[in-house]
Amino acid sequence: MSIIKREKIVxxxxxxxxxxxxxxKGWVRTIRNSKKFSFIELNDGSTISNxxxxxxxxxxxxxxxxxxSTGACIGIQGMLVPSEGKNQKVExxxxxxxxxxxxxxxxxxxxxxxxxxxxxREIAHLRVRTNTFGAIFRIRHGMAFAIHQFFHQKGFFYxxxxxxxxSDTEGxxxxxxxxxxxxxxxxxxxxxxxxxxxxxxxxxxxLTVSGQLNGELAALGLAEIYTFGPTFRxxxxxxxxxxxxxxxxxxxxxxxxxxxxxxxxxxxxxxxxQYALNHHQKDLExxxxxxxxxxxxxxxxxxxxxxxxxxxxxxxxxxxNSGKKFEFPVAWGVDLQSEHERYLVEEHFNxxxxxxxxxxxxxxxxxKLNDDEKTVRAMDVLFPKIGEIIGGSxxxxxxxxxxxxxxxxxxxxxxxxxxxxxxxxxxxPHSGFGLGFERLMLFVTGMSNVRDVIPFPRTxxxxxx
RNA sequence: GCUUCCUUAGCUCAGUCGGUUAGAGCAACUGACUGUUAAUCAGUAGGUCCUUGGUUCGAGCCCAAGAGGGAGCGCCA
Numbered sequence: 001m002s003i004i005k006r007e008k009i010v011x012x013x014x015x016x017x018x019x020x021x022x023x024x025k026g027w028v029r030t031i032r033n034s035k036k037f038s039f040i041e042l043n044d045g046s047t048i049s050n051x052x053x054x055x056x057x058x059x060x061x062x063x064x065x066x067x068x069s070t071g072a073c074i075g076i077q078g079m080l081v082p083s084e085g086k087n088q089k090v091e092x093x094x095x096x097x098x099x100x101x102x103x104x105x106x107x108x109x110x111x112x113x114x115x116x117x118x119x120x121r122e123i124a125h126l127r128v129r130t131n132t133f134g135a136i137f138r139i140r141h142g143m144a145f146a147i148h149q150f151f152h153q154k155g156f157f158y159x160x161x162x163x164x165x166x167s168d169t170e171g172x173x174x175x176x177x178x179x180x181x182x183x184x185x186x187x188x189x190x191x192x193x194x195x196x197x198x199x200x201x202x203x204x205x206x207l208t209v210s211g212q213l214n215g216e217l218a219a220l221g222l223a224e225i226y227t228f229g230p231t232f233r234x235x236x237x238x239x240x241x242x243x244x245x246x247x248x249x250x251x252x253x254x255x256x257x258x259x260x261x262x263x264x265x266x267x268x269x270x271x272x273x274q275y276a277l278n279h280h281q282k283d284l285e286x287x288x289x290x291x292x293x294x295x296x297x298x299x300x301x302x303x304x305x306x307x308x309x310x311x312x313x314x315x316x317x318x319x320x321n322s323g324k325k326f327e328f329p330v331a332w333g334v335d336l337q338s339e340h341e342r343y344l345v346e347e348h349f350n351x352x353x354x355x356x357x358x359x360x361x362x363x364x365x366x367x368k369l370n371d372d373e374k375t376v377r378a379m380d381v382l383f384p385k386i387g388e389i390i391g392g393s394x395x396x397x398x399x400x401x402x403x404x405x406x407x408x409x410x411x412x413x414x415x416x417x418x419x420x421x422x423x424x425x426x427x428x429p430h431s432g433f434g435l436g437f438e439r440l441m442l443f444v445t446g447m448s449n450v451r452d453v454i455p456f457p458r459t460x461x462x463x464x465x
Numbered sequence: 466g467c468u469u470c471c472u473u474a475g476c477u478c479a480g481u482c483g484g485u486u487a488g489a490g491c492a493a494c495u496g497a498c499u500g501u502u503a504a505u506c507a508g509u510a511g512g513u514c515c516u517u518g519g520u521u522c523g524a525g526c527c528c529a530a531g532a533g534g535g536a537g538c539g540c541c542a
Contacts, residue, residue: 112492
């Protein structure tokens with residue numbers, strides 16, 4: 001049977017050259033047996049649609065067909081023909097079958113009927129075989145590909161920043177310790193503290209929480225770069241928007257001011273949305289029908305709508321004048337709560353909002369100080385339903401101002417010597433931002449929990465699979 | 466980390482006021498039937514009521530602790 005080459009179902013379903021011999025391999029979604037024929041719905045992951053196999057009992061052994069059930073893996077060689085049925089254009093009249101693996105129907109957990117997302121999370125090793133997760137992970141691939149394409153077309157370079165970091169750089173969230181010291185009996189120093197000088201790297205190391213600082217180093221030489229890799233936060237956040245291990249896209253650009261940065265962010269989000277609409281129509285239609293009836297309409301509207309751009313100070317004014325009672329009171333200088341962001345994005349403007357120029361005290365040390373000395377050149381992109389999808393800023397390029405800020409915040413100055421060096425030697429105005437990949441996926445798929453848009457989610461108390 | 470809700474068959478759920486042998490739909494199994502479309506029809510089987518302890522003559526149901534899960538909040542991406 002392996003004389004001819006396996007073809008993908010996605011290709012065969014739109015094939016115009018019919019009445020030829022083909023070979024397909026995939027997993028049985030459902031099988032309907034009748035006296036003379038069996039109808040097999042086969043899926044190979046290449047598309048959400050199945051191809052229908054007609055197994056004539058005079059051609060294929062009934063004993064073999066009887067063993068097949070949902071989940072079994074088979075190869076079928078046969079004739080690709082126009083379908084006599086109503087719901088599909090083409091089908092395969094099987095001539096030979098090869099069984100790769102049966103799936104005992106008594107114990108195979110996936111049924112022909114729908115399952116809850118919560119149940120499927122418990123069988124993440126098998127959920128990729130469902131329509132929903134097939135669609136999601138195909139889109140996830142498409143988004144990853146489109147991100148590289150977008151930046152490549154713009155002349156950005158993809159930089160790999162380290163996953164193990166030697167300093168508690170950004171202070172964003174809690175860190176996972178990386179060590180090879182014996183945990184039960186670690187070496188101690190004179191003060192009785194664990195002596196990390198004897199550790200693998202000769203110092204304390206952690207999993208990265210952001211590639212940004214390294215990204216800045218690269219941008220101050222390659223000019224326009226981006227990173228796209230995993231990041232780790234040991235925060236015990238238990239929400240549908242947080243993961244302990246998630247993927248982040250972090251572009252960093254020399255000679256970009258905050259405005260250039262915002263333009264890039266908006267262009268990227270629209271590019272990715274349009275890419276999904278162009279390349280994942282069938283998967284989006286499925287998700288639109290089963291999970292979020294407004295998904296496609298919302299994606300289409302995002303592409304066309306200019307995002308609102310608003311300073312933090314103006315946003316505070318809008319909130320104060322809204323007449324709404326918020327649980328957390330609004331005042332200049334407080335960090336915006338979810339309820340405030342949601343009011344702006346979902347009620348007041350009803351479209352994505354980019355907030356800029358936050359008070360320096362609620363933002364990170366590396367953000368460029370404005371002339372008012374009270375606010376920094378920060379920007380957050382807020383999306384409906386998701387909240388903050390992007391956070392970024394123009395970076396402080398002035399050595400003296402940056403050093404002053406590090407000292408004000410009591411950060412370990414010596415740890416940042418290499419970062420400060422870039423401001424000492426040939427500093428340049430530069431900007432960048434971080435886009436949470438799983439939050440982008442929430443937006444593009446209409447899912448409401450990040451655990452459903454990453455194949456094997458890592459959250460507190462959950463590292464199965 | 467805080468608040469709140471949930472946990473009963475493989476899945477989704479019902480279970481009255483604390484009372485005899487814990488139910489349904491779907492899936493599975495057996496059979497019938499059919500170019501079928503998450504097929505249809507008939508039948509069969511399937512239970513550590515999350516765990517532990519307590520109250521009670523009697524607990525799926527009430528109380529306590531624990532485990533797991535969902536949502537909201539905080540932090541953020």
